[in-house]
Amino acid sequence: MSKEPDRLFAQPLAQVPDFAFNEDVVRVFPDMIKRSVPGYPTIVENLGVLAAQFAQPHSVLYDLGSSLGAVTQALRRHVRTDGCRVIAVDNSAAMVERCREYLNGQDSMFQELLPVDVIEGDILALDFQPASVVALNFTLQFIARDQRTALLSRIRQSLLPGGALILSEKLRFEDEQEHALLTDLHIAFKRANGYSELEIAQKRSAIENVMKPDSLEEHRERLLVAGFSKVVPWFQCLNFASLIALP
Numbered sequence: 001m002s003k004e005p006d007r008l009f010a011q012p013l014a015q016v017p018d019f020a021f022n023e024d025v026v027r028v029f030p031d032m033i034k035r036s037v038p039g040y041p042t043i044v045e046n047l048g049v050l051a052a053q054f055a056q057p058h059s060v061l062y063d064l065g066s067s068l069g070a071v072t073q074a075l076r077r078h079v080r081t082d083g084c085r086v087i088a089v090d091n092s093a094a095m096v097e098r099c100r101e102y103l104n105g106q107d108s109m110f111q112e113l114l115p116v117d118v119i120e121g122d123i124l125a126l127d128f129q130p131a132s133v134v135a136l137n138f139t140l141q142f143i144a145r146d147q148r149t150a151l152l153s154r155i156r157q158s159l160l161p162g163g164a165l166i167l168s169e170k171l172r173f174e175d176e177q178e179h180a181l182l183t184d185l186h187i188a189f190k191r192a193n194g195y196s197e198l199e200i201a202q203k204r205s206a207i208e209n210v211m212k213p214d215s216l217e218e219h220r221e222r223l224l225v226a227g228f229s230k231v232v233p234w235f236q237c238l239n240f241a242s243l244i245a246l247p
């Protein structure tokens with residue numbers, strides 16, 4: 001993995017542009033996501049462990065909004081089920097190019113890994129194949145709110161019996177005091193990871209138009225509307241959580 005530190009927002013910007021998954025972000029992404037998302041390494045590794053419990057023989061495992069393929073790599077470390085293959089999808093050309101390089105690196109270090117296809121494309125336009133595991137690891141929050149239910153319904157339709165959707169998201173909280181407390185604690189987490197007040201403020205302004213978190217109650221309700229039968233939160237660290245949704 002690239003060791004380049006994230007200093008993208010360290011200098012004062014006259015105008016902070018909307019956040020985009022471009023080449024500058026790709027270069028620092030592993031550092032950025034680890035220092036910005038509390039629990040990220042735990043979520044990614046255990047997503048592989050969870051996936052191994054839901055993987056069905058001869059089925060597809062999707063990594064939607066795969067970025068540099070951290071989830072795909074975890075799936076390939078943990079899933080041993082016969083005939084499974086991974087399809088990783090991201091609409092950022094810069095992410096996809098670097099993701100393919102990292103996965104080639106994983107292939108050259110380990111034997112008998114699940115085959116993987118990395119597709120550059122919009123997950124809203126994807127023709128889903130029968131799948132046993134679908135991972136949306138911090139991706140749904142970047143999808144327009146009015147498209148979220150339709151996407152989850154299409155994922156639900158593609159899920160095989162015994163399979164699962166694993167959905168990780170930044171949360172907002174309906175209780176104002178809870179929201180303020182967990183937001184402050186997230187800022188403290190970023191500070192403790194070496195981000196300055198300026199970096200924290202500029203990043204916040206960069207993402208506010210492109211990343212729209214929902215509450216746990218909204219996620220649960222939407223997943224049920226989309227046809228899932230059960231929603232089980234399995235991880236929360238501050239204002240970041242991961243849910244298992246069963247077909």
Ligand SMILES: Nc1ncnc2c1ncn2[C@@H]1O[C@H](C[S@+](CC[C@H]([NH3+])C(=O)[O-])CC(=O)[O-])[C@@H](O)[C@H]1O
Pocket residue numbers: 021033044064065066067068069070071089090091092095121122123124136137138139142143
């Ligand atoms: N419509 C879309 N179609 C395809 N990809 C999209 C779309 N919208 C956004 N993306 C992609 O979703 C990813 C979200 S990052 C996921 C982290 C990763 N899962 C990880 O576990 O490391 C989350 C974050 O940075 O907070 C980016 O790579 C976008 O290009």
Ligand SMILES: O=C(O)C(=O)Cc1ccccc1
Pocket residue numbers: 032033036037170203204207211
């Ligand atoms: O940085 C933040 O405050 C976040 O909420 C998470 C994040 C992580 C990486 C890219 C965009 C948002």
